[in-house]
Amino acid sequence: MRATIREVAEHAGVAPCTVSRVLNGHDAEHMRPETKERILTSIRELDYTPVKAAQRLRRQRTHAVGIVVPDITNLYFALLIRGVESIVFDRGFTSLICDSSHDPRREARYLDMLLAEDAEGVLLVPSGRVDMSAVERLAARGVRIMLVDRRVGGFPVVEANNRGASRALGEHLLRLGYRRLAYISGPAEVSTAEDRLRGFRDALDAAGATFVTIRRGAFTFESGFDAARHVLRHEKVDAIVAANDLMAFGVLRAVEEEGLSVPRDIGVAGFDHVPHVPYATFLRPELTTVDVPVHEMGCEAARRLLDGADGSLQLATHLVPGGTCVVQRRTE
Amino acid sequence: MRATIREVAEHAGVAPCTVSRVLNGHDAEHMRPETKERILTSIRELDYTPVKAAQRLRRQRTHAVGIVVPDITNLYFALLIRGVESIVFDRGFTSLICDSSHDPRREARYLDMLLAEDAEGVLLVPSGRVDMSAVERLAARGVRIMLVDRRVGGFPVVEANNRGASRALGEHLLRLGYRRLAYISGPAEVSTAEDRLRGFRDALDAAGATFVTIRRGAFTFESGFDAARHVLRHEKVDAIVAANDLMAFGVLRAVEEEGLSVPRDIGVAGFDHVPHVPYATFLRPELTTVDVPVHEMGCEAARRLLDGADGSLQLATHLVPGGTCVVQRRTE
DNA sequence: GTGAAAGCGCTAACAC
DNA sequence: GTGTTAGCGCTTTCAC
Numbered sequence: 176m177r178a179t180i181r182e183v184a185e186h187a188g189v190a191p192c193t194v195s196r197v198l199n200g201h202d203a204e205h206m207r208p209e210t211k212e213r214i215l216t217s218i219r220e221l222d223y224t225p226v227k228a229a230q231r232l233r234r235q236r237t238h239a240v241g242i243v244v245p246d247i248t249n250l251y252f253a254l255l256i257r258g259v260e261s262i263v264f265d266r267g268f269t270s271l272i273c274d275s276s277h278d279p280r281r282e283a284r285y286l287d288m289l290l291a292e293d294a295e296g297v298l299l300v301p302s303g304r305v306d307m308s309a310v311e312r313l314a315a316r317g318v319r320i321m322l323v324d325r326r327v328g329g330f331p332v333v334e335a336n337n338r339g340a341s342r343a344l345g346e347h348l349l350r351l352g353y354r355r356l357a358y359i360s361g362p363a364e365v366s367t368a369e370d371r372l373r374g375f376r377d378a379l380d381a382a383g384a385t386f387v388t389i390r391r392g393a394f395t396f397e398s399g400f401d402a403a404r405h406v407l408r409h410e411k412v413d414a415i416v417a418a419n420d421l422m423a424f425g426v427l428r429a430v431e432e433e434g435l436s437v438p439r440d441i442g443v444a445g446f447d448h449v450p451h452v453p454y455a456t457f458l459r460p461e462l463t464t465v466d467v468p469v470h471e472m473g474c475e476a477a478r479r480l481l482d483g484a485d486g487s488l489q490l491a492t493h494l495v496p497g498g499t500c501v502v503q504r505r506t507e
Numbered sequence: 508m509r510a511t512i513r514e515v516a517e518h519a520g521v522a523p524c525t526v527s528r529v530l531n532g533h534d535a536e537h538m539r540p541e542t543k544e545r546i547l548t549s550i551r552e553l554d555y556t557p558v559k560a561a562q563r564l565r566r567q568r569t570h571a572v573g574i575v576v577p578d579i580t581n582l583y584f585a586l587l588i589r590g591v592e593s594i595v596f597d598r599g600f601t602s603l604i605c606d607s608s609h610d611p612r613r614e615a616r617y618l619d620m621l622l623a624e625d626a627e628g629v630l631l632v633p634s635g636r637v638d639m640s641a642v643e644r645l646a647a648r649g650v651r652i653m654l655v656d657r658r659v660g661g662f663p664v665v666e667a668n669n670r671g672a673s674r675a676l677g678e679h680l681l682r683l684g685y686r687r688l689a690y691i692s693g694p695a696e697v698s699t700a701e702d703r704l705r706g707f708r709d710a711l712d713a714a715g716a717t718f719v720t721i722r723r724g725a726f727t728f729e730s731g732f733d734a735a736r737h738v739l740r741h742e743k744v745d746a747i748v749a750a751n752d753l754m755a756f757g758v759l760r761a762v763e764e765e766g767l768s769v770p771r772d773i774g775v776a777g778f779d780h781v782p783h784v785p786y787a788t789f790l791r792p793e794l795t796t797v798d799v800p801v802h803e804m805g806c807e808a809a810r811r812l813l814d815g816a817d818g819s820l821q822l823a824t825h826l827v828p829g830g831t832c833v834v835q836r837r838t839e
Numbered sequence: 840g841t842g843a844a845a846g847c848g849c850t851a852a853c854a855c
Numbered sequence: 856g857t858g859t860t861a862g863c864g865c866t867t868t869c870a871c
């Protein structure tokens with residue numbers, strides 16, 4: 176039923192290896208054009224496609240890479256995947272997209288699956304509590320590992336300059352006159368959360384200021400909402416800064432529910448800038464945040480993985496001032 | 508460096524096929540427990556994992572399935588993928604997730620890639636203008652094709668009862684007293700768009716009513732916004748119904764920009780119910796819409812594909828009344 | 840310029 | 856109960 180390379184060879188009156196040569200472009204220098212033509216015709220007539228499994232077995236290469244993200248339904252990671260895929264696919268590699276759903280056990284199972292599939296490289300956005308042994312298993316087999324967005328262990332990473340950007344955001348808010356700041360951070364295990372907190376603190380330190388309060392969320396809308404409500408009910412602050420936009424949206428919701436108004440009564444800032452979310456267009460005023468080039472991060476990580484580049488890379492980010500933070504009239 | 512089955516066999520003092528038997532559970536009845544034990548130990552000690560390419564070649568089965576969606580950054584399709592993956596992965600299959608990005612050419616390339624990978628089945632959410640020849644190429648090779656969410660050609664499909672649900676939505680609005688309705692439909696090539704329009708029309712027909720106007724959007728926020736603004740500026744309507752929630756959000760935005768208020772001045776309804784979008788929580792009042800069990804659709808499609816079930820399936824949906832449509836005081 | 844032959848790692852039919 | 860053998864479809868020396 177399905178044609179093999181031998182059948183193509185017979186049909187064209189040549190040996191299998193000659194067909195193979197055509198298929199793989201090893202005919203560059205020395206091959207009679209008419210032979211090549213005959214073979215190409217046979218391939219077309221028999222509707223021949225090589226069996227990948229046989230190629231992989233023989234070549235001892237799979238041309239497959241894995242990409243593991245914590246949550247495929249999160250636009251941030253979906254854009255990352257798009258970036259990766261745009262490079263990987265166009266280079267003729269197959270990518271195995273895996274969604275760990277924030278579950279370290281599931282994540283480990285996917286990593287083992289990638290090992291079984293003989294992925295040549297793996298791009299990993301680690302969940303909060305990665306099973307490093309699964310990662311080590313891959314590395315031990317010589318699989319190239321590249322972390323994306325979040326650091327963990329000693330593996331090379333492509334990430335944003337979270338600390339620097341967060342510091343710039345902090346300086347921005349201080350410049351606008353905000354002084355009583357609450358910070359809603361992300362999970363302690365996630366490097367982006369820690370870097371953003373540290374960066375903002377850098378700004379405060381330089382100005383001799385401190386946070387009124389710091390709370391920890393889970394990078395989700397709900398956790399931002401909960402944390403903000405708690406802050407608003409127990410502290411006197413003039414701005415709330417969240418470690419990502421999703422939580423910042425939760426903050427805005429809480430501010431509204433508490434009967435306050437942004438930016439009149441309180442300033443709000445986020446981090447991420449995933450404004451591609453159409454719903455976010457509803458926001459008035461627009462959120463003060465930091466743009467993270469997540470698609471570019473995916474592209475760059477894929478490029479480095481395929482090119483065999485070692486070492487880490489930090490991508491530049493930039494401040495996106497929005498109407499949720501404005502110049503404060505000092506009321507004292 | 509990497510252990511093969513032969514090395515495991517030698518290490519355990521058995522023949523390769525015996526190792527294979529253990530690996531594949533063909534040891535059920537008759538195998539000396541100690542032999543099995545010895546083999547398992549060797550496997551562990553040598554850190555052996557079978558080479559998938561060799562297995563696939565020998566077994567003539569890939570245990571791989573493809574899933575092609577038009578837009579991985581759209582939460583709707585991300586949830587669909589999750590549903591599919593939850594079934595496929597747990598059954599020991601590998602899924603190849605492909606994002607056609609609404610581009611029929613890219614879509615065709617992915618379908619050809621799935622052919623080259625010898626996917627045993629393909630779940631396809633066709634883009635607006637699918638290249639059916641690429642689909643036929645797969646089918647001709649005996650690859651099982653199952654459409655999801657959208658119909659096209661004569662292939663079996665797992666979809667929602669869009670027409671029935673839309674009719675119910677129409678009846679709901681009529682019952683509330685809305686009479687001057689504008690409808691913002693989706694792309695004509697997409698079956699969901701057509702079904703929803705037809706269903707709503709069913710309701711109007713039964714009541715002897717007609718649309719004030721029908722416009723066509725692209726299922727995007729922006730197109731919903733544009734269409735609604737046009738309607739609001741040129742027609743006198745008491746409600747605008749969009750063929751999906753994304754466009755409905757655009758409608759709400761347009762209504763706000765035109766200085767009108769929902770539901771006081773105008774009713775708004777959508778279709779999809781992807782309220783999992785945290786940002787949507789901002790919406791006050793909540794959107795009147797129809798719940799489409801998209802995750803379940805993914806699961807069911809995957810199950811049917813793997814179980815070899817033929818024929819189509821329609822999943823039930825249900826109306827989600829929201830504050831954007833309320834009882835109208837007839838003002839005449 | 841092209842062909843013959845070997846073998847990638849695995850499994851299954853058939854021996855014993 | 857376990858081993859021997861052949862072969863899945865392909866690529867790549869090495870001949871000539």
